Amino acid sequence: MTGFNLRHFAQHGKKVVAVGRNYRDHCAELNNAVPTTPMLFMKPSSAYLTESSGPILIPRGCTDLHHEVELGVVIASECRDVSVDTAMSHVGGYALALDMTARDFQEKCKSKGQPWEIAKGFDTSLPVSRFITKEELPEPHNVVLWCKVNGEDRQRGNTREMVFNIPTLLSYISGIFTLQPGDLVLTGTPAGVGPVKAGDLISCGIADLLQCQFAVAQR
Amino acid sequence: MTGFNLRHFAQHGKKVVAVGRNYRDHCAELNNAVPTTPMLFMKPSSAYLTESSGPILIPRGCTDLHHEVELGVVIASECRDVSVDTAMSHVGGYALALDMTARDFQEKCKSKGQPWEIAKGFDTSLPVSRFITKEELPEPHNVVLWCKVNGEDRQRGNTREMVFNIPTLLSYISGIFTLQPGDLVLTGTPAGVGPVKAGDLISCGIADLLQCQFAVAQR
Numbered sequence: 001m002t003g004f005n006l007r008h009f010a011q012h013g014k015k016v017v018a019v020g021r022n023y024r025d026h027c028a029e030l031n032n033a034v035p036t037t038p039m040l041f042m043k044p045s046s047a048y049l050t051e052s053s054g055p056i057l058i059p060r061g062c063t064d065l066h067h068e069v070e071l072g073v074v075i076a077s078e079c080r081d082v083s084v085d086t087a088m089s090h091v092g093g094y095a096l097a098l099d100m101t102a103r104d105f106q107e108k109c110k111s112k113g114q115p116w117e118i119a120k121g122f123d124t125s126l127p128v129s130r131f132i133t134k135e136e137l138p139e140p141h142n143v144v145l146w147c148k149v150n151g152e153d154r155q156r157g158n159t160r161e162m163v164f165n166i167p168t169l170l171s172y173i174s175g176i177f178t179l180q181p182g183d184l185v186l187t188g189t190p191a192g193v194g195p196v197k198a199g200d201l202i203s204c205g206i207a208d209l210l211q212c213q214f215a216v217a218q219r
Numbered sequence: 220m221t222g223f224n225l226r227h228f229a230q231h232g233k234k235v236v237a238v239g240r241n242y243r244d245h246c247a248e249l250n251n252a253v254p255t256t257p258m259l260f261m262k263p264s265s266a267y268l269t270e271s272s273g274p275i276l277i278p279r280g281c282t283d284l285h286h287e288v289e290l291g292v293v294i295a296s297e298c299r300d301v302s303v304d305t306a307m308s309h310v311g312g313y314a315l316a317l318d319m320t321a322r323d324f325q326e327k328c329k330s331k332g333q334p335w336e337i338a339k340g341f342d343t344s345l346p347v348s349r350f351i352t353k354e355e356l357p358e359p360h361n362v363v364l365w366c367k368v369n370g371e372d373r374q375r376g377n378t379r380e381m382v383f384n385i386p387t388l389l390s391y392i393s394g395i396f397t398l399q400p401g402d403l404v405l406t407g408t409p410a411g412v413g414p415v416k417a418g419d420l421i422s423c424g425i426a427d428l429l430q431c432q433f434a435v436a437q438r
């Protein structure tokens with residue numbers, strides 16, 4: 001049905017829908033209110049960076065590039081106006097992801113009321129792990145995500161702390177944007193986001209299931 | 220190289236990069252300053268609506284859906300950091316497009332400093348014409364775009380009035396987001412944007428070269 005193996009979601013998937021402010025402690029650290037409906041934005045598929053395919057590149061002009069470790073949900077089958085009850089049947093698997101964010105660009109966009117794409121969607125702004133099967137992650141709402149920079153702890157949060165859980169997100173999103181096989185939904189980041197600079201090494205993982213590493217360089 | 224015929228850009232293309240405020244008269248009508256660098260946002264490929272594939276659907280909760288007629292540029296070959304001088308060699312052709320915009324949602328996003336995707340990227344927010352070859356449109360910077368609603372003139376502007384021309388846009392965009400075969404770049408809308416409601420019929424065209432029609436219905 002998809003025409004490709006979901007393991008290759010980063011190569012073939014078209015759309016990445018991201019959810020902002022989906023962990024209370026992260027809302028607090030950036031002085032944002034906890035949302036009453038999911039706040040959505042997108043990254044283009046050209047932003048994907050898979051392991052061993054080069055460093056995360058700091059966009060020209062950016063002086064405050066932040067890591068945001070997130071659980072990504074890979075869509076297996078088309079969903080439009082899907083119900084909360086049936087949403088999980090459209091999940092094909094998962095990936096760990098970094099929602100790399102040019103925080104300085106984002107602050108400027110926010111203050112001017114301008115779109116966020118240049119802050120969120122630049123090339124290499126979406127490092128991802130390998131595909132994770134549903135069998136490998138039977139409890140997606142009870143797993144620890146972590147992120148370290150140069151070996152130092154930065155983020156550690158449990159997915160049970162999401163404001164909107166995965167089926168709620170998929171139902172809401174699919175009422176606006178049809179989700180298609182290979183699309184990725186980024187489910188938000190726990191507290192601890194912070195800057196990286198050229199030469200840094202980011203490592204991130206899901207509990208003991210998986211970890212991956214990405215170097216940082218200047219574009 | 221692309222693995223598909225560019226005529227099928229709407230089916231296979233992954234990314235749509237749109238430029239806001241690229242005609243002075245449109246900046247003025249929405250009380251926006253003329254930008255000094257292109258203002259970029261994106262639509263997902265799930266937003267495409269081709270002719271004869273159903274109506275434009277007004278998103279639930281939207282009470283001010285606007286038409287914005289635009290020239291779309293279809294990318295033929297990958298470009299990253301392309302120069303202004305060589306940018307046009309990456310153009311495979313064109314399409315006429317409507318950048319349908321939930322203006323009420325957009326105003327809310329702007330006032331809250333939130334991302335624009337729900338205002339710009341909902342399903343059916345990107346009606347497009349058939350593919351137009353470069354031979355059919357030898358002077359993309361000197362052609363009239365027009366849009367009517369129920370037969371009444373709404374928009375009429377010449378592409379020579381763009382603030383940033385096509386090579387300038389492609390050079391700027393490709394310095395941030397790698398453009399890939401089948402990607403579409405929307406080059407902004409001239410003045411005259413305005414609301415449509417369920418039951419309306421939008422017709423739009425490029426001079427006498429091409430015209431297309433889209434009905435409007437409630438989702």
Ligand SMILES: [Mg+2]
Binds near residue numbers: 019020068
């Ligand atoms: Mg995030």
Ligand SMILES: [Mg+2]
Binds near residue numbers: 376409410
């Ligand atoms: Mg004009």
Ligand SMILES: [Mg+2]
Binds near residue numbers: 237238289407408
């Ligand atoms: Mg527009």
